[in-house]
Amino acid sequence: MSKDDAHGLARGLTNYGDADFSVYLRNSFAASMGYSREVLKKPIVGIANSFSGFNNCHRHFPEMLEAVKRGVLLGGALPIEFPTISLGEVFLNPTSLKFRNLMSMDTEEMIRAQPMDAVVLMGGCDKTVPAQLMGAASADLPAIQIVAGPMMTSRYGQERLGACTDCRRFWGKYRAGEISTEAINDIEGRLATTAGTCAVMGTASTMACIAETLGMSLPGTAAIPAVHADRLRAAEATGMAAARMIDNPIRPSQVITERSVENALRMLLALGGSTNAIIHLTAIAGRLGIKVSLRRLNELSDETPVLVNLKPVGANYMEDFFFAGGVGAVLRELKPLLHLDCLTVTGETLGSRLQEKIRPVDRNVIAGANAPLEPAGGLVALFGNLAPSGAILKRSAADKALFEKEGRAVVFTSLADLAQRIDDPDLDVEADDILVLQNAGPRSDSGMPEAGYLPIPRKLSARGVKDMIRISDARMSGTAFGAIVLHVAPEAAIGGPLAFVQSGDRIRISVCDKSIELLVDEAELARRRESFEPSSKPASERRGYDRIYAEEVLQADEGCDFAILQPVGTKRSDAPRA
Ligand code: FES
Ligand code: MG
Numbered sequence: 001m002s003k004d005d006a007h008g009l010a011r012g013l014t015n016y017g018d019a020d021f022s023v024y025l026r027n028s029f030a031a032s033m034g035y036s037r038e039v040l041k042k043p044i045v046g047i048a049n050s051f052s053g054f055n056n057c058h059r060h061f062p063e064m065l066e067a068v069k070r071g072v073l074l075g076g077a078l079p080i081e082f083p084t085i086s087l088g089e090v091f092l093n094p095t096s097l098k099f100r101n102l103m104s105m106d107t108e109e110m111i112r113a114q115p116m117d118a119v120v121l122m123g124g125c126d127k128t129v130p131a132q133l134m135g136a137a138s139a140d141l142p143a144i145q146i147v148a149g150p151m152m153t154s155r156y157g158q159e160r161l162g163a164c165t166d167c168r169r170f171w172g173k174y175r176a177g178e179i180s181t182e183a184i185n186d187i188e189g190r191l192a193t194t195a196g197t198c199a200v201m202g203t204a205s206t207m208a209c210i211a212e213t214l215g216m217s218l219p220g221t222a223a224i225p226a227v228h229a230d231r232l233r234a235a236e237a238t239g240m241a242a243a244r245m246i247d248n249p250i251r252p253s254q255v256i257t258e259r260s261v262e263n264a265l266r267m268l269l270a271l272g273g274s275t276n277a278i279i280h281l282t283a284i285a286g287r288l289g290i291k292v293s294l295r296r297l298n299e300l301s302d303e304t305p306v307l308v309n310l311k312p313v314g315a316n317y318m319e320d321f322f323f324a325g326g327v328g329a330v331l332r333e334l335k336p337l338l339h340l341d342c343l344t345v346t347g348e349t350l351g352s353r354l355q356e357k358i359r360p361v362d363r364n365v366i367a368g369a370n371a372p373l374e375p376a377g378g379l380v381a382l383f384g385n386l387a388p389s390g391a392i393l394k395r396s397a398a399d400k401a402l403f404e405k406e407g408r409a410v411v412f413t414s415l416a417d418l419a420q421r422i423d424d425p426d427l428d429v430e431a432d433d434i435l436v437l438q439n440a441g442p443r444s445d446s447g448m449p450e451a452g453y454l455p456i457p458r459k460l461s462a463r464g465v466k467d468m469i470r471i472s473d474a475r476m477s478g479t480a481f482g483a484i485v486l487h488v489a490p491e492a493a494i495g496g497p498l499a500f501v502q503s504g505d506r507i508r509i510s511v512c513d514k515s516i517e518l519l520v521d522e523a524e525l526a527r528r529r530e531s532f533e534p535s536s537k538p539a540s541e542r543r544g545y546d547r548i549y550a551e552e553v554l555q556a557d558e559g560c561d562f563a564i565l566q567p568v569g570t571k572r573s574d575a576p577r578a
Helices: 019-031 061-074 097-113 128-139 165-175 181-188 203-214 229-247 258-271 276-286 294-303 318-324 326-337 415-421 522-530 544-552
Strands: 044-049 078-083 118-123 143-147 154-156 159-161 379-384 387-394 404-412 434-437 469-472 484-489 506-510 515-518
Touching: 044 061, 044 097, 044 229, 061 078, 061 118, 061 229, 097 128, 097 276, 097 544, 118 128, 118 229, 128 143, 128 203, 128 276, 143 203, 143 229, 159 165, 165 181, 203 258, 203 276, 203 326, 258 276, 258 294, 258 326, 294 379, 294 387, 318 326, 404 415, 434 506, 469 506
Parallel strands: 044 078, 044 118, 118 143, 379 515, 404 434, 434 469, 469 484
Antiparallel strands: 154 159, 379 387, 387 484, 404 506, 506 515
């Protein structure tokens, strides 16, 4: 066996205790796929394809895949696609977040186990982008991401429709009795009508913009609509860039750094982006030992303006954002605040990217830094005796009249309790009250679903109440809006203070002071703490992935990653273990 045969796909990584035999065997099986010996010697670009029949957002991946492959071939390498699991947001039970870490493990291990020199990550729907970046960061092979791109909008009468802020808007009208069953059924068929991710600045779009800002995807690619021909050109260019990375290896650990993560946080704040993105960015950074501090988020938030006028915070849709100038136009406005020396997958720095000439920017969609939509960032972390490790409020999406407020708590102890009582005509609740949901955090049986957007009790919404303060350890869809305090940490299921709130207690929140306080004296809280019993099923009664999840998942402020997936030697959470 000559060493010359041990290239490309023919590399004998499989261990039979006889290296030459491995090469010989690998060669013969690779030959069965119809590759010639010359082709087998080429360097390999793996393509992690998260296509799935259960993922509507990735419907166009077969076409995009062809373009990526074309780019890889033009770049002189051999493209080899491999499947990973896919996470189609609305088709997963109990909630997609539970499987993000599983997808990250799949991605990481398949990058590491298979013979490739660089990898293209094809993702898009909410959890797939962070899962791939987490996995790629841990594997640390040269990697580049191409996202699905957003859906186009649709129409209902004179109104534009885009999943899924409008889903919620019309559902709210339906609950309030403002539109008929016939109308809601009609709207249902028009909300999501093309391939691609949700059409607003929800989690998928926020994560796409974050991936581009981090430098993990090509400049200008985050916002291209899924069905636009530019997306195929972007896919082709991504394939070529991946092939280039073989001779000039740029690893995720060189791109995702403390400084580029800070740039990404700035982008998140300027977008008024999804609350979920803070969890995901924390998890991605955590894979490289970089800590995202919510106190630092607050510092950045106070000096980063909201610039992007997109739903759910503003008026427009992702296709408008693309035509208005996309991520590049926002970065240009943020330039004085950014670390410009950060390396990107192209080998260029962020600063050199921002020197390129640009088209005119539509200021109705992307405001200038001199005339921002809001002077301070879209997200803020609140701290206090109710959330010692922090809670998140999307201030850009909330009614400001509720920012400094004290009110009476109306508590729901679980999702089931919420479903059972929220619309009860006898529920003791007024518009001034604060709705509290317990036991919906990462260690709860529900696995931290997007249930933090508690519905306004029907008897209040029928009276025209549109927003109330709602507090939980759950998450909220990036496409939702309201005065909603999320990700309370530590969570109720492990005995965080949220577990001890009772109906009738007073709660005070202040966005100005960034505080959230339960106004119950310490002696009474200590008494309640003594009788605490965990509500979730113990890990010992679980099996399989569910058990790994229960034992390993970290709190929201640590990105809900698994402790075992963090770099060796990372200081563990001091949250109690299940
Ligand atoms: Fe995939 Fe919204 S459902 S991005
Ligand atoms: Mg979503």
